[in-house]
Amino acid sequence: MKKLLEITLGIVTSIGGFLEVGSLATSAQAGAAFGYQLLWAIVLGTVCLIFLVEMSGRLAAVSKQPLAGAMRERFGYPFFLIPLVAMSLLGVLVLASELGGLSLALQLVTGISFPWWAPLGAFAAWLLLWKGTFSVIEKGASLFGLITLVFVVAVFRLHPDWTRAAAGALPSMPRHEPMRYWFIAVSIMGASIAPYLLYFYSAGAVEDKWNETDVPVNRVTATLGMLFGGALSIAVLVVAALVFVPRGIRIERFDQIAPMLTPIMSRWGFFLFAAALGIACFGAMLEIALSVAYLVAQGFGWKWTEDARPRDVARFSLVYTATLIGGALIGIVGVDPLAITLMSMALTSALLPIAIVPFLILMNDPHFVGKHGNGWISNTVVCAIVALAFVLAVVSIPLELMGS
Amino acid sequence: MLTRWRMSCAALILSLLACGGKSVADQIAEHDRVRVSWEQTSRFAGAEWLDLAVPDAYAARTLQRASEELRSDSEALTREQLPSRELARLHAALSIVRARADALARAVRARDRDAVIRMVNESPRANADSLLRQAALR
Numbered sequence: 001m002k003k004l005l006e007i008t009l010g011i012v013t014s015i016g017g018f019l020e021v022g023s024l025a026t027s028a029q030a031g032a033a034f035g036y037q038l039l040w041a042i043v044l045g046t047v048c049l050i051f052l053v054e055m056s057g058r059l060a061a062v063s064k065q066p067l068a069g070a071m072r073e074r075f076g077y078p079f080f081l082i083p084l085v086a087m088s089l090l091g092v093l094v095l096a097s098e099l100g101g102l103s104l105a106l107q108l109v110t111g112i113s114f115p116w117w118a119p120l121g122a123f124a125a126w127l128l129l130w131k132g133t134f135s136v137i138e139k140g141a142s143l144f145g146l147i148t149l150v151f152v153v154a155v156f157r158l159h160p161d162w163t164r165a166a167a168g169a170l171p172s173m174p175r176h177e178p179m180r181y182w183f184i185a186v187s188i189m190g191a192s193i194a195p196y197l198l199y200f201y202s203a204g205a206v207e208d209k210w211n212e213t214d215v216p217v218n219r220v221t222a223t224l225g226m227l228f229g230g231a232l233s234i235a236v237l238v239v240a241a242l243v244f245v246p247r248g249i250r251i252e253r254f255d256q257i258a259p260m261l262t263p264i265m266s267r268w269g270f271f272l273f274a275a276a277l278g279i280a281c282f283g284a285m286l287e288i289a290l291s292v293a294y295l296v297a298q299g300f301g302w303k304w305t306e307d308a309r310p311r312d313v314a315r316f317s318l319v320y321t322a323t324l325i326g327g328a329l330i331g332i333v334g335v336d337p338l339a340i341t342l343m344s345m346a347l348t349s350a351l352l353p354i355a356i357v358p359f360l361i362l363m364n365d366p367h368f369v370g371k372h373g374n375g376w377i378s379n380t381v382v383c384a385i386v387a388l389a390f391v392l393a394v395v396s397i398p399l400e401l402m403g404s
Numbered sequence: 405m406l407t408r409w410r411m412s413c414a415a416l417i418l419s420l421l422a423c424g425g426k427s428v429a430d431q432i433a434e435h436d437r438v439r440v441s442w443e444q445t446s447r448f449a450g451a452e453w454l455d456l457a458v459p460d461a462y463a464a465r466t467l468q469r470a471s472e473e474l475r476s477d478s479e480a481l482t483r484e485q486l487p488s489r490e491l492a493r494l495h496a497a498l499s500i501v502r503a504r505a506d507a508l509a510r511a512v513r514a515r516d517r518d519a520v521i522r523m524v525n526e527s528p529r530a531n532a533d534s535l536l537r538q539a540a541l542r
Contacts, residue, residue, distance in 0.1 A: 035539030111461030164540060175538070245539045247448055248530030250441040252473065255466050259448065262457040270458050 007220050014225020015149070015232065017142040020284035021101030022094070022191030022345045023233045024277065025338055028260065029251040030184050031240030033177070036168030039237060041185040043169050045192025046230030048385040050223050051378045052356070055363050056198040057218035060205035063368045067202040068298035070368055071358050083354050084299050088323075090351055091196055091292040093344040095327035098281045098288060100337025104254050105278030109271065118331030122324045125285045129320055134207045134306040137290070141283030148276045150261065151235040157264050158242045165238060182396040183346060189389040190348035192233070195355035196291035203294040207305060215372060239264075254338045285327070293320040343397075350393035352386045431484060435494050438477045439501055442470040443527065446505040450524040453512055460512065467509035474502040 030038035056067050063070055072080040103117035128137065174181035201222075210218070243260050244251065251257055261269030290306060297304035297316040310317035330340070360382060363374045446467055453463035478498045481491065504527055511519035536542040 035541045037540070108459075108462060111459065111465075161541070167540075175540075241539065241541060245541055246530065246532035246536050248440050248444045248535055249448060250437060252438070252441065253469060255462075255469055256445050258462065258466075259452050259458055262452050262455075266455065266457045270452075270462070 003217055006217055007224075010217070010221030011225045011228065012142070012146070014142070014221065015146065015228045017138075017145050017283055017287070018226070018229025019145065019148040019151075019232050019236070019276070019280045020191075020194075021098050021277070021281045021337070021341050022187070022194070022348075024101070024236055024280065025251075025254070025257070025341045026184060026188045026191045026345055027233045027236035028240040028244075028257045029338075029342070030188060031237040031242075032244035032249060032251045033184065034174070034181060035241045035245055036165045036238065037172060037174070038181070038185055038188060039165065039168035039234060040171040041188040042192060042230060042233045042237065044171075044385050044388070045189045046226060046233070048189075048193050048382055049197070049230070050226040051382050052193065052198055052359070053201055053226055054219055054222035055359070055374065055378065055382075056202040057205050057210070057222055058215055058372055059362060059369060060202040061210040061214045061218060062212055062370055062372045064206065064211070065368070066206045066294060066298050067199055067359065067362075068295045069301075070362050072299050072301070074362055074365065074368065075358055079358075080299055083358065084295060086351050086354050087195055087199075087295055088292050090344065090348060091288050091295075092323055092326040093330070093340070093347065094194070094196065095285055095288045095292075095323060096330035096335075097337060097341040097344050098284045099327050099331040100335075100340060101254075101281035102278050102285065103331060104337055105274045105281065108258050108274040108277075114337070115332055115334040118328050121282070121285070122328035122331070125282065125289060126321060126324050129286060129289060129306070129324075130310055130317070132306070134204065137286050137306065138204060141279070141286055144279045145283050147272070148232055148280055150265075150272045150276055151232060151239055154239045154261055154264050154269075155235045158239060160238050160242060179396065179399050182392055183342070183399070186349045186389060186392045186396050187342045187345040188233075189385070190345035190350075190352075190393070192230070193352060193356075193386070193389065194348060195352070196288050198355070198359070199291040199295050200287045203290070203298070203304075207307065212372070251338070253336065285324075289320040289323045289327075292323045293317070346393055346397050349389040350397060352393075353390050356382065356386045428486060428490075431486060432490055432494070435477060435481060435498075439474065439494075439498055440530065442473050442477075442505070443501045444530050446470045446501075446508055447524060447527045447529070450508050450512070450520050450527075454517065454520055454524065460515070463512045464509055467505050467512060470505040471502050471509065474498050474505065478502070 027042065030041070059070060060066055065073070071083065099118055099121050100114065102121045103114035106112070106117040106121070107114040205214070205218070239260055240251070240257070243263055249256060258273055259270060261273045265272060293316050294304060296319045297313070302315045303313045304316040305313060360374070360379060362368050364379070366373060449458065449463045449466040452458045453460070478495060481494055481498070486494075504523065508520065508523050511523060533542070
């Protein structure tokens with residue numbers, strides 16, 4: 001009974017914490033520009049994420065070590081510095097895009113311009129990290145995040161053609177704007193396979209004191225949680241396709257996405273969208289700031305835990321504070337949140353091999369995972385998807401930059 | 405096996421690189437898409453404002469944004485090497501749509517519902533059937 005409750009709570013928190021500005025923006029943009037044609041990118045990203053999240057939980061449960069600590073031990077400092085620097089800088093950039101999403105949600109509700117909200121949003125996140133515990137942050141944000149289920153409700157009210165939607169799950173060549181098509185595909189994969197989620201998940205497993213008996217629970221939670229979470233991204237894409245395509249609207253700015261639920265739910269739809277965007281982005285901000293702090297503190301062997309008083313884990317607290325300040329500075333400048341979101345998601349795809357390849361080596365090392373090592377299916381699937389995302393990113397990012 | 409993998413990668417990269425160069429037709433199509441998209445965004449914002457589905461501040465800001473985007477597309481147009489006839493057509497179409505967005509924004513700010521109803525009805529609707537078929541949604 002206790003295990004069942006654990007699994008249910010794990011799945012619910014995974015669903016509530018899945019959507020964030022990246023998955024929301026990229027799915028909406030894909031749906032508006034290409035109908036269901038890019039559903040395959042969400043499917044591939046979600047499959048890869050299921051494997052990776054399950055692996056990071058298994059590593060923590062068996063080795064009692066978080067991902068960053070295990071990487072440093074296995075590869076040593078000089079090598080570890082590469083993922084450390086790359087993922088920390090990317091974390092600040094992704095945090096800035098989440099802060100942009102939160103600020104935009106507040107702008108939608110209040111009418112006050114979004115750059116004004118950036119410092120306030122960052123301060124609120126910092127205060128919660130400073131005062132809160134891991135459990136409150138993880139479960140609180142995710143439970144509020146269940147509001148994102150509004151997109152699933154919208155899909156059922158729009159009555160999509162399921163056969164045509166299912167056809168989009170198979171990769172296909174673009175019918176128009178090939179450069180944009182591949183760039184959005186890369187951004188979707190970057191938004192789905194977010195490396196910060198792996199550091200957060202494995203650190204959370206250590207904070208919750210998982211052991212080998214938790215491996216089956218982790219498998220079910222990771223699989224079903226990420227599967228249902230992926231379904232949320234699919235719901236956003238389908239709603240965007242059915243609302244924006246017949247109107248001929250392409251998503252160039254975030255403001256254009258805001259009324260995506262109003263044709264179905266009228267004024268409630270507008271405010272539900274703003275609430276879903278704001279809560280999802282705020283939850284993601286907390287996770288990213290903590291993930292960067294976990295990565296740095298575990299990497300350097302400092303004391304780390306979100307459950308201790310900040311003065312007892314001063315360097316850990318300093319890192320999440322600095323990460324939030326970095327994100328807020330980018331937000332205050334007023335860079336277009338949609339542009340920064342798409343670029344940070346595409347960069348995530350390009351940097352995936354740096355984060356994922358060492359992780360795969362760890363997952364095949366009996367010193368860390370004992371008899372719970374990876375099978376050939378998980379190794380092959382993750383390698384293939386990461387390689388595809390990397391190749392597409394390396395080629396499409398320069399082309400997109402030249403094009404814009 | 406490895407050779408086939410390398411060849412597949414090379415083919416994918418080459419096909420992506422081939423997407424990089426934009427022909428004149430592509431450039432014109434892109435400007436048309438931008439214009440239509442912001443024209444329909446303005447129409448949608450106006451229609452949803454009339455249905456009380458979006459707040460006044462959102463509608464006004466979106467219409468102002470539409471006008472700014474159309475102006476910046478018009479400026480971008482002047483830097484491109486396009487046939488003069490096409491250039492003139494695109495400029496004229498952009499300025500009509502921009503003027504409409506500006507007028508709609510003024511009417512929303514003044515809360516002049518009658519004017520907004522008239523302008524929303526006058527602005528052309530997107531051809532939903534053709535767009536849905538083009539995106540394989542119907």
